[in-house]
Amino acid sequence: MSDWVGIVWLVVLLIGNAFFVGAEFAVMSARRSQIEPLAEAGSKRAQTTLRAMENVSLMLACAQLGITVCSLLILQVAEPAIHHLLAEPLELAGVPVELADVIAFAIALLFVTFLHVTFGEMVPKNISVSVADKAALLLAPPLMFIARVVNPIIWSLNWLANHILRLMKIEPKDEVSSSFTLEEVQSIVQESTRHGLVDDDTGLLSGALEFSEHTASHIMVPLDKLVVLKTASTPVDLEKAVSRTGFSRFPMVDDDGELAGYLHVKDILSIPEEGRRHPIAEGRIRSLANLSPDDEIEQAMSVMQRTGSHLARVVGAAGDTQGVLFLEDVIEQLVGEIRDATQATGIRRYGGQQAQ
Structure with missing residues (x-):
């Protein structure tokens, strides 16, 4: 894979990571009082969003799976590409190969981390929290589709997580409570x-x-x-x-x-x-x-x-x-x-x- 193809994959994976982060926070933050009237009026998107909110543990498992896969692929694909693009100019500038390799690795790692945390995590999270209802209507339906595709995986992960919680004397919940304590x-x-x-x-x-x-x-x-x-x-x-x-x-x-x-x-x-x-x-x-x-x-x-x-x-x-x-x-x-x-x-x- 060429270095520039790796850069393209970095952009694609950042978008994927941002989608899963945004969907996770949107499903958690959306208000039923805003979604239910739309669902009752016949909106298919709103009805799907409500189903996602009623199965929040499965949605979180799907989102976390997507975030983990995207994050690992970013590290695997993008960091080496940027590392290589930086190392060659440093070597041509007369920097020793070993030192150029270390400098390029550090810069690539910091740059990829910055992009991942900023555009893959913080920006989509803040958007979803700020406009939770709109974000949920936009992101929950595709998240539900992905959850169906990988259902055996996330069902197994959710089953295991729920049993671990019960061992800790904590009863798992599938729906976020909207009550006011x-x-x-x-x-x-x-x-x-x-x-x-x-x-x-x-x-x-x-x-x-x-x-x-x-x-x-x-x-x-x-x-x-x-x-x-x-x-x-x-x-x-x-x-x-x-x-x-x-x-x-x-x-x-x-x-x-x-x-x-x-x-x-x-x-x-x-x-x-x-x-x-x-x-x-x-x-x-x-x-x-x-x-x-x-x-x-x-x-x-x-x-x-x-x-x-x-x-x-x-x-x-x-x-x-x-x-x-x-x-x-x-x-x-x-x-x-x-x-x-x-x-x-x-x-x-x-x-x-x-x-x-």
Whole structure:
């Protein structure tokens, strides 16, 4: 095999390694609440992704097998090619053969390691974690196909790994749990206390945090009761709405009355005076998280925590928007009433109208 063919194989194997790493983290990080509505709507890709998420141990075995094979082949094929390409110029430059060989080997090893770790591991991992749902829909179906092809191998590896776990008194699981643990909820409450959102001693709330029977549909604000702003609203309109209601966050609706996102009062602070009577730029509108009506309160909080969104759209099985869930309302179910720092006394989130 020529050296340049080895370089081509390096690129191919890096892409293969990146695929398996990305697929592994996508299957682990994707949210069922995002995939299930698509699967129920008839999406074959989403249905395949759900099957992958329900057999996560087999998917991880397949991904790890692919990563291992690609990594070994990179070391076997690419490193010698780069080594040889570097050694000859060094020898021509007068470097002793033995020293040139050592220098070329060290540089080739470092270069291949850099490419493997950066482009074969870290980049695909970060992409999959950042856009887990989209990555899962893209990568899980081909991973499932590969898993079927090498099923005898990964089944054997998975069987052996599960028996080793049982010997260690650990029960293996085939599906990633999407529940929100007590410790995680307590951590969120403690953080809210530090920011002045919770007016209570968190040590007294531990019992109330063990579980909840509430779902997103119980806590959401129905569409006809929302205080909303038009997407064509100006910063002046938002300031008036804040002054009238005391709210700091407002759902935004387009001309058809469809939810387009939400806006926080601090999103307009940087707008210069001459632009305050012009419509707020679309890029300033924040995206809403998505939940299903049956999502439990722990799962809702987990989704909102991962997406960084304080508001979530509640979407029914038919794809219809039923309401909006506010992070404050979720926390209130756990720790009691929380008042927005700007909220006027006696005013609640319900308004059933557009803010003027």
